[in-house]
Amino acid sequence: MEYPESQIKELEAKAKVIRRSIVQMVARAGSGHPGGSLSAADLVTVLFFKVLRYKPGEPHWPQRDRFHLSKGHCCPLLYAVLAEAGFFPKERLESLRQLGSLLQGHPDCRTPGVEVASGSLGQGLSVGIGMSLAGTIDRRGYRVYVLIGDGESQEGNIWEAAMAAAHFKCDNLCAILDFNGFQIDGKTCDVMNLEPLADKWNSFGWHPIVINGHSIPEILTAYDEAQSVRGKPSIIIAHTVKGKGVSFMENVCDFHGRAPTKEETERAVKELS
Ligand SMILES: Cc1ncc(C[n+]2csc(CCOP(=O)(O)OP(=O)(O)O)c2C)c(N)n1
Numbered sequence: 001m002e003y004p005e006s007q008i009k010e011l012e013a014k015a016k017v018i019r020r021s022i023v024q025m026v027a028r029a030g031s032g033h034p035g036g037s038l039s040a041a042d043l044v045t046v047l048f049f050k051v052l053r054y055k056p057g058e059p060h061w062p063q064r065d066r067f068h069l070s071k072g073h074c075c076p077l078l079y080a081v082l083a084e085a086g087f088f089p090k091e092r093l094e095s096l097r098q099l100g101s102l103l104q105g106h107p108d109c110r111t112p113g114v115e116v117a118s119g120s121l122g123q124g125l126s127v128g129i130g131m132s133l134a135g136t137i138d139r140r141g142y143r144v145y146v147l148i149g150d151g152e153s154q155e156g157n158i159w160e161a162a163m164a165a166a167h168f169k170c171d172n173l174c175a176i177l178d179f180n181g182f183q184i185d186g187k188t189c190d191v192m193n194l195e196p197l198a199d200k201w202n203s204f205g206w207h208p209i210v211i212n213g214h215s216i217p218e219i220l221t222a223y224d225e226a227q228s229v230r231g232k233p234s235i236i237i238a239h240t241v242k243g244k245g246v247s248f249m250e251n252v253c254d255f256h257g258r259a260p261t262k263e264e265t266e267r268a269v270k271e272l273s
Pocket residue numbers: 035036037039071073074119120121122148149150151152153178180182183184242256
């Protein structure tokens with residue numbers, strides 16, 4: 001499908017705003033996870049500003065589409081998007097990781113827009129299956145999206161969920177795999193190789209869609225395709241760059257879980273302006 005150029009430009013601009021928020025938020029907190037937040041920024045921006053149905057003023061609206069951030073350490077991305085979407089005031093982003101703040105270092109369901117706590121990797125897809133089945137049983141008509149990491153995909157629980165979702169024909173469920181090639185301390189392929197990944201998901205009974213996770217048109221097309229699949233769940237395997245958008249963070253493992261210094265923050269913000 002063709003998408004209007006203006007829509008693509010608008011989403012690209014929005015993703016830039018989100019990336020800037022991520023860097024500034026983590027810098028202010030002095031800790032956090034910028035790398036995997038930046039790599040998934042385009043995927044989650046398009047999801048929230050083009051695909052999901054929700055009411056920011058009514059976070060528990062029963063018909064809302066569900067988004068679950070299974071790789072919970074990337075909550076700076078989720079918080080930036082939720083603030084931009086109007087779930088809470090943007091000034092609150094300044095309180096990331098402070099004691100008593102609504103914006104904890106890993107997601108907590110007291111934060112408006114956060115569906116489920118996360119941070120212990122591997123569990124989110126199973127949570128998504130529960131949401132998917134509940135939606136079908138209650139005839140709510142919503143869809144469920146779960147963002148997982150490539151390092152996270154080494155967890156056995158992911159593959160149990162893969163089997164179960166296909167068994168239960170969860171076609172309202174879409175996993176998004178942020179395949180940035182890195183995990184906490186190295187390349188995913190060196191720690192435990194995942195390839196051939198699309199073949200694996202296909203053999204587990206899923207509909208895999210492989211894309212460039214920084215191409216807005218490819219992301220839009222993938223979400224459209226996932227929505228049209230019947231009788232099986234879909235997974236968007238998105239090839240991304242860890243730290244995307246900030247030159248000195250790209251593919252640098254150190255920025256998995258460290259805040260930029262004051263000078264680095266100034267440089268990053270300039271690049272994202
Ligand atoms: C069960 C569990 N084991 C270990 C960790 C510690 N941990 C946090 S992030 C991370 C790496 C995750 O890699 P990936 O899923 O690729 O995330 P991304 O690169 O997108 O940030 C690990 C091992 C955890 N949070 N949960």
